[in-house]
Amino acid sequence: MNISYSWLTQFIDVDKTPDELDHILTSTGLEVDGIERVDLIPGGLSGVVIGTVLTCERHPDADKLSITTVDVGGEQPLNIVCGAPNVAAGQRVVVATVGATLHPKNGEPFAIKKAKIRGAASEGMLCAEDEIGLGESHAGIMVLTTDVPNGTPAATFFDLEADSRIEIGLTPNRADAASHLGVARDLRAVLDIPVKWPSVDAFAVASTDFTLQVRVEDAEACPRYTGLTMSGLTVSESPKWLKQRLLSIGLTPINNIVDVTNFVCHGLGQPMHAFDAAAITTGEVVVKTLPAGTLFTTLDGVERKLSATDLMICNGESDGMCIGGVFGGKTSGVSEKTTRIFLECAYFSPASIRKTAQHHGLKTDASFRYERGTDPNMPPFALKYAALLIQEVAGGSVTSDIVDIYPQPIADFRVPITYRNIDRLIGIQIDRERIIQILNALDIQTADLTESGFVALVPPYRVDVTREADVVEEILRIYGLDNVPLSPSLSANTLSEFPTTDVNQLQSRIGQVLAANGFVEAMSLSMTRPAYHDAIRASLPLTDVRLLNPLSDELSVMRQTMLFSVLEALVYNLNRRQRDLKLFEFGKVYGSSQVENESGTSSKKYHESPRLALAMVGDRAAENWLEKGQSIAFHDLKAAVHIVLASLRIQPTDQQPADPAQFQYGLTYTVNKKPVVTFGLVQPKLAKLADAKQAVYYADFDWALLIKRYSGKTSYVDVPRFPEVRRDLSLVIDKSVSFEQIQKLATQTERKLLRSINVFDVYEGSNLGNGKKAYAVSFTLQDATQTLTDAVIDKTMQRLMSQFEKELGAVIRK
Template sequence: MTISYNWLSEYLPISEVGMAEILAPEKLAKILTSIGLEVESMERHERVKGGLQGLVIGEVLTCEPHPNADKLKITTVNTGEPAPLQIVCGAANVAAGQKVVVATVGTTIYPATGEPLTMRVAKIRGVESYGMICAEDEIGLGTSHDGILVLPENLVPGMPAADYFKPYSDWVYEIGLTPNRMDAMSHFGVAKDVCAYLSHHHREVRPVSPFTDTWKADNQSLPIKVEIENTESCRRYAGVSITGVIVKESPQWLKDKLVSIGQRPINNIVDITNFILHETGQPLHAFDAAAIIGNTVIVKNLPEGTAFTTLDEKERKLGADDLMICNAREGMCIAGVFGGLKSGVKENTRAIFLESAWFNPVSIRKTSVRHGLRTDAATRFEKGVDISNTVNVLKRAALMIKEIAGGQIASDIVDVYPQPLPKTEVALKNHYLKKLSGKNYHPDKVKRILTALGFEIVKEGLDELLVAVPYSKPDISIPADIVEEIVRIDGLDNIAIPSSITISPAVDALGAKEAWKDKMANYLVGQGFAEILTNSITSSKYFDEATLATTVKMINNLSAELDVLRPSMLETGLETIAYNINRKNNHLRLFEFGKTYAVDAAGVYQEPEHLCLYLTGKQGEDGWRARASQLDLYAAKGVVSALTALCGLTDLRFTRPDEGVLLLEFYHGKQLLGTLEEVSRKKLQAFDLRQDVYFIDIQLTALLKAAGKQKIVYKEVNKFPAMHRDLAMVVDSVTSYEAMEAVVHKLKLPRLKNMQLFDVFESDKLGAGKKSVAISFTFMDDEKTLTDKEVDAMVAKLVQGLEKELGAEIRK
């Protein structure tokens, strides 16, 4: 939410004694933050860059031709100083006796285009120049460069140019509103909060109301009837006709206000409705009265699929739930969301019908999301607007239009309000206030705060206060909401921090699971991985029809790109990889804990947890001693083995279910723990990736279940030395290392502690379809030192088994 300091000040009692200092821009920012309207930034806004600082009014005393240039002139200019300045000027229209704008030496000017320029003493064609006589584009006042600015003769030399032109400047606050603070989505709403704070902490004040009691219709020449068919979606609708308007550019003061908060001025009618929106929080809509066929406005729903062209010239298919503002023949506007092309105000519009209404927040939100129209009006309506202010706002807007756009108010206010909405009443007990806030409040202080915020005291008891909630605060419905209002106006800093807190210890049922996750995360970070967190909502375009058949689809997706819950974590991870690689971060090892989602049948959903890892690029950086190794399928397999070993699972089994793709499944016993794959070229191309990516998908629940069954057994560190033997053998090229492990394990040698592959060599000299494999074996006895004879005997069994089972040929 963007708030202008100048605009906000119009509703604050700054003119009262002592208030100007209290409400200075910096101090006001602190007040706003203290009452829950957190000021995220405070920036200077200037219509003219630099605010014309340093520029002065000058009088040209003399103007002579330059001796060395036909198009230049030498002038002397009175700038209010004891001695006139000599300035070389190239403008054709400069002449003696003119009042002009002068940039003296040391002044920085900000041209309409280009970079700022600081004036220095210059020698132009041999003549010294002590400043510049300015054109409007050279100082940011406009775009014309036809000649220097010539000002009225009555101006006094030396007068600051800013005092004459009065360029608009302001302080602009960016406020981080919480979703429940609809009441603060306007300048007047913020002013009411600030005045409540001042009334509590200083002296009682009231905001300066923008509403007046000067309302009166000029005639009844254009009465327009209003009918509400859907009273659930529209509880109140008011309107008024204005004839004889002239649609044109808005006055400068109005444009300045809108531009300061980031709004683009369009024309006086539209600008006034935008002004009222940001002043009061009430959206308005202006119709071209000529488009209201039958002089009747009907609020209703149209049939499903009805075509409607909106102001952006796009044809949209309406839903049956979309509330529409219609004339006697067709729809004119999507209620509370976006206007229609036919009924919009145009340059030739001479009569308008101005709408102010209350629309159901749920209905507006559904329509806004369905059509992807997140307008300012929809944002207000979907949070709930002040239904009691509908007519007041309409009157103010009509009077502004009459003043700025001309014309006459051509009807009385039409106000259709079938079932007036009662105020919400909330009871607050004193002991509950103390319990929730941690502070004792005097009942009179509580009443003063609530009254200042617009609450009405309905009933007062010994330990209870019954209040009626103002219509401007539709989010307040329970006692805790009232406590929040009291605490934020009184100040969170005014609540004492206790020296001790008594709590009951909680039992964390998820403690073991979270501990395992922390253990794995810490290990991966230590190995150079970085944790990521991607969006569980993703795009359906990433998946084929078979996958989408069981995918959970979003009903109220905020964009076309985010319409399903992810059935796989690969795609969201690839988005992160693509983002990094596009920024030259090519070597990545990432991991993420998350869920995927699927629907088995109506209302039957699955959301298994995963630990996913992504590897691409190199493992480390190239150095002068060695090149970094490329991350590949074996590196990924090593990560899987290390992670499962960390969980106590050492007997991992890898299988390849399909020879056509680089995909491995890994099991503990018969339990599938996950998959490891090299991402396909087709999938990489979908994300514009040109380097290999390896993806590990671990089923977290299955892994932790298996890990939980492992028993931790302590074994004394062996004090006897290990003995090593290396075997090199020639085997068929198709023989896997896993097959060699299986043969060795089948021999059941209890003193064989480890085997490690350390070399693979392939050559035609070994024979067709052959390869050489070298494995290191480690032997150890827990009770004694092994002898060479004992180790040789075990090696002989190994040789015999490998030769028999695999046809291995031991290399001597």
């Protein structure tokens, strides 16, 4: 959610900077994700000032150029060559000084530099309105009528002062804060500054010449519905102040009527909708559901099939005009021809809106607020406020009384509170008067006060405060978590058995090991896109766990693999020019399966499994004067895998090729036939699903199995007293023979003396024959009880060579 700092100050007189508000809002639970400078014109007209043309003469070598001197408030006037036909001495003009960058309406930005034009020095530029992004005209320079001092910044003159956009990561429970007013309420509680409500005292009904009948058939889905009509309107472009407000939070202005409804929505948190009254041909607005399968075309031109539970705003009995609280219809929206409107402001059931928005896959500003819960007491006030604004920007007058259908008013929540529980949950005793002050500042009144507690009267717009613990949380977040000191001694009132392996400590230790080897920890959401799973469906052992109320289609299933979460983290960094990356993440994957009950029926069983993921992309190290950068290869990832396994004192017992559906090549290590890690080069087509264009190496550990195999015991073996011996062989073998086959055969042939085996060279060439390759392999032999003799060594090597020739068809090169 975006909040404009300038807009916010219209609701509360804060003397804090946006950066100071960052800390205050985050501490109250409205976490600030970022603060961005907003220039209503790109560049903010930095370096552009107001000046006066002192002299103007024709250029001696160019008929269409003029040489001017311009006073911009400096010690000396500027010499500027100008090609505009309307330039003249005495004019007040807009001047781009040297160093300024202009962002024209059409074309690329360009910087102003000192130059010589046909031999005449030029130290700036006199600007047309399109050259500074203020309009479309390029007929000549802008000539102003003003008495502001020379050197006045153009941004100040045109009222284009920069704003700050505060991005708040609004949690689903804080529907009350989904507006500038809502944020101001929290600041009021923390800073003890009153909120400034806009005045609606000037609202008046001019006449009742144009009255519509309104009927609500589904009061459960629409507990409150208000509306009025307005006539004599002129639909046009919004005034500058209104457009600036919407642009400051990232909205695109449409027209003055629609812009007012959006302004009220983001200002007060109350969605609204304006209908072209010409579309209400029956003279009656009916709030009802239509038969399932009814076709309805929304504002975006998409024809949708309605469900039987979709609440509709209808023209009479059957002609739908709007999906209530979600999206307007194409034929009833405000257009340039509109002169009369029906202005709607309602309170809809959150459950109804949530179901409809999910059914149609629509996420609008209105549904975002309605499905979380709006204020049922706000519609009449918001309706009057919007009507006054529409009169200001579009003319016209109110031509009907306000219709307010509210059969069962929603009462405040009554929540019994005891001071004992407040003290227990917070951990300290807060002054009782301070508690009441905090709650009152949050619009939570108190009744039935006694020495032991009170009853909190919570307004219905606080849909997240319905229990005693919720009220205590409100007190704590305003009082400040930082103001609660830690106890000198922490204790628990339960006695639990702790496992031998502390999982958290072990995870922390492995994280430190990976960090020491250049990896950076990533943390991602457990929700992901269904399309990712569809790409590897045959490799997934379980069924997707789908969310009943997803925040978006992109986050509608729980992940079954961490691959795509890590890929998205890589892409996020790669897009910000972080090209050499090594990431690790501890997380969980989820799935479901069908199990048969004793009664013969089946039910779903849900599974949750902890995993550890590694990912590498780019170069293993930055290039320097000593060596060039080398791209990460499979064995870099393999080394990292072995570091993790070695840190856990786990030795794989077998290996197989990795799943080709996910890896172009790779390995799966097993321990007692159970896979503990799969790693390799990710299939390019899977990487591209997350927009990763580089080669990505990925490892997936079964963290639960690793923890189970980890004993925590340290073993020590004495350094052998007798020396080891190395012997090398060059084996010419078929290309189909893998090193793993050579290794297995060697260890089976010589179990007592063979300590290790390693490939140190591979050769392929036409002189070996078709389908052949040569391995240079080293063998390390050692006897823990005595020094090896040449006879024993030769006998061992001969036995190995004989097996290689017999089992693998190898040719020993001598």
